[in-house]
Amino acid sequence: MTAAWSIRGGFRSGPDPGALRRPFFIAAVVVFALVILTEVGMSLVLGQTAVEPVSADEAGRLGVPLDVFLKTQRADADPPGTGIGFLAFLDGLLLFTVVMLGLSLIMDLRAYGRIQGIVTLVVTFLWVIAAFLTAMLALAKLFLMIGLFVATPFGTLAYLALWGSFPKGQAAAILGLLLLLKIVFAVLLILSQPKFFKITGLVLLLALSVLLQVILGVIHGFLPGPLVSIGDQFWALITVVVALVWAVVMLIASIPAIINALRVSGSVGD
Numbered sequence: 001m002t003a004a005w006s007i008r009g010g011f012r013s014g015p016d017p018g019a020l021r022r023p024f025f026i027a028a029v030v031v032f033a034l035v036i037l038t039e040v041g042m043s044l045v046l047g048q049t050a051v052e053p054v055s056a057d058e059a060g061r062l063g064v065p066l067d068v069f070l071k072t073q074r075a076d077a078d079p080p081g082t083g084i085g086f087l088a089f090l091d092g093l094l095l096f097t098v099v100m101l102g103l104s105l106i107m108d109l110r111a112y113g114r115i116q117g118i119v120t121l122v123v124t125f126l127w128v129i130a131a132f133l134t135a136m137l138a139l140a141k142l143f144l145m146i147g148l149f150v151a152t153p154f155g156t157l158a159y160l161a162l163w164g165s166f167p168k169g170q171a172a173a174i175l176g177l178l179l180l181l182k183i184v185f186a187v188l189l190i191l192s193q194p195k196f197f198k199i200t201g202l203v204l205l206l207a208l209s210v211l212l213q214v215i216l217g218v219i220h221g222f223l224p225g226p227l228v229s230i231g232d233q234f235w236a237l238i239t240v241v242v243a244l245v246w247a248v249v250m251l252i253a254s255i256p257a258i259i260n261a262l263r264v265s266g267s268v269g270d
Contacts (some may be wrong), residue, residue: 021192027126028188029102035181038174039079039088079174080167081232082138083216087178089131089243090212093250094121094205098189098214101196119258124251131244138237140259145230168220171232175217182210205246214237 055201079085100120106111148159186206189196212235219231 002219004212008039010085020102021066023187023247024192025102028185028237029095029098031181031188032091032098032203036088036091036095036179036184038178038181039084039091041079041085045086050119076161080171080222081229082141082230083219083235083239084171084174086134086236086239086243087209087216089127089134089247090209090246092207093124093127093243093246094202094209097202097205101199105193113257113260117260118255120250121258124247124254127247128244128251131247135237135244137234138240142230142233142237145233149230151225160226166220166225166228166232168225168228170219171220175213175220178213179210182206182213190224212242234245 099118104116145159145163146190148155148162149158216232216239219235220228223231
């Protein structure tokens with residue numbers, strides 16, 4: 001992965017800049033942006049604000065039973081649980097990697113070399129901070145869930161009231177959509193430049209993203225109903241830790257690029 005982020009070799013040593021098919025590449029970026037939007041919240045994709053909220057009285061006049069209305073009010077278009085949303089931490093790094101790939105093939109090599117290292121350093125530094133804080137909060141929530149579940153009887157009752165029901169069907173539908181979008185993304189990326197998939201870091205990151213998502217689906221499908229929320233929270237923690245480690249590696253790998261850029265700037269100044 002370090003070679004993929006170097007300035008001198010960079011992505012130039014892989015794909016041929018003249019062979020980049022920009023329409024397919026742009027489509028791939030758009031598709032993967034939809035992946036992240038879906039993970040963060042389906043409401044952003046579906047345009048939830050287009051529907052005006054109604055009151056209970058208005059719903060009653062429309063013939064909607066009160067219990068159905070209340071359930072509808074509690075439901076939203078966001079992904080259930082935490083695991084799906086936390087996939088965005090890793091997929092965000094993948095999208096950033098792909099964008100940097102495209103810039104390396106479009107921009108002038110000198111200009112790209114000057115900005116690539118510092119941009120990667122800033123983005124990954126902020127990513128590390130966000131992922132670390134999120135991991136701490138996720139760990140605290142996991143301990144809370146486990147503590148309530150084993151504290152019979154009242155703690156268990158509180159856990160069941162808060163997290164005892166997990167919408168497996170909705171989660172499975174979203175995970176299926178995400179997998180389909182990632183397959184489309186991979187196909188479009190290959191069509192834009194087949195040699196992209198000779199870059200080890202990119203392939204590993206995409207494979208890791210799919211693997212974490214598939215395992216999350218297995219957890220949702222095979223754990224008993226009351227334990228799905230705990231399993232989902234546990235895998236969300238694993239996911240954000242993996243993203244944190246990857247961001248740290250990218251952060252460290254960006255330092256030589258910055259040093260090389262400073263050396264080049266110094267030699268030009270002399």
